[in-house]
Amino acid sequence: MIPNWLKYARELQAAAQTGLTYAANKYEKDRYEHLADLAARMMVEGSGEPIDLVKGAFAEQKGYATPKVDVRGCIYRTDADGKGQVLLVDELNDGGKWTFPGGFSDPNEGPSESCVREVEEEAGLIVKITKLCGIYDRDKRGGTSPYPFHIYKLFFLCEVTGTCEKSNLETGDPKWFPIDDLPELSWDRTSAWHVQRMYEHFLNPAMAADYD
Template identity: 45%
Template structure:
């Protein structure tokens, strides 16, 4: 379970974001802006993130506050899963990222795989819909829903470097590299292997 302070910060920021969307009174606007600053201060106090970075993460969103959507691809070849090494932290994850506005979830995951690995894939089915608040991942300012797609490899060549990644590899379930736990957990990778091995398995959620 996520820590209480993180839940409070997220809830305060959601209240502030939604309030600033609809507020008309100048004094109420000041109050919502103060609530937003308080949520940032909570995160700064409990994490190593600088205030500037926290404010950037929060101000990326506007309008009615909703969870962010992250899409991830489970791509297999000869019993091994495709993974990319992130430049941001030097650690490994399955390809994916934020879903783009105007693009469907399955289209987004195809684009993410191509951009991060150079491989072309075809989404076959959704295998997991996971809430980061219920996973054992490091605290994150955003409330995130992660959609995992089982994908078929259809073409392309692996790229060893892109704008976001610095390596591509295929790994057995018991020989996984050090994972970027902000993005993926070993338990989640094992879920992907379980779905790959059992096509009749029901979608895992939450």
């Protein structure tokens, strides 16, 4: 459950960001800058993060405020004994915990294009998308730590078609894990529920996509 302080801070920040985009005069701009400052201070009180870090993150956001889009590439296989395996990468910025390769979608990229790029960068694998499995609200499905912005998470099944040079230094080398013996996961990125649910989609490609 998202804490109230985080919900209110996000709403204040979104109102300030949108207001600054359309402010018609200095009076309106000053008012929305005050709202942005209040949102940052509220976020600091709840999260314990440094005020300069929070203000910097808020200042980078421009235009009408909307949720961010996180994409994840889900790759499975069946071993010689008929048991399922999942490919994960270790998230070095989260203590080496494991996750589906992925990250935020970039401007001028479709979600599936972003997913293909992220898998190439983080796992060194060339893939093609075979299915959109789910669109989830991060706060409702696995997110465990406060994040200043609202996030939608898109999970795609991927089929490996080749290899390439891994370029993302924030993740370690990919590794296959048995579905019933997962490593410690980076839950804000990939939860055990996500791994199991995507495996159901892998086993049954005709399943309809999930959504929040």
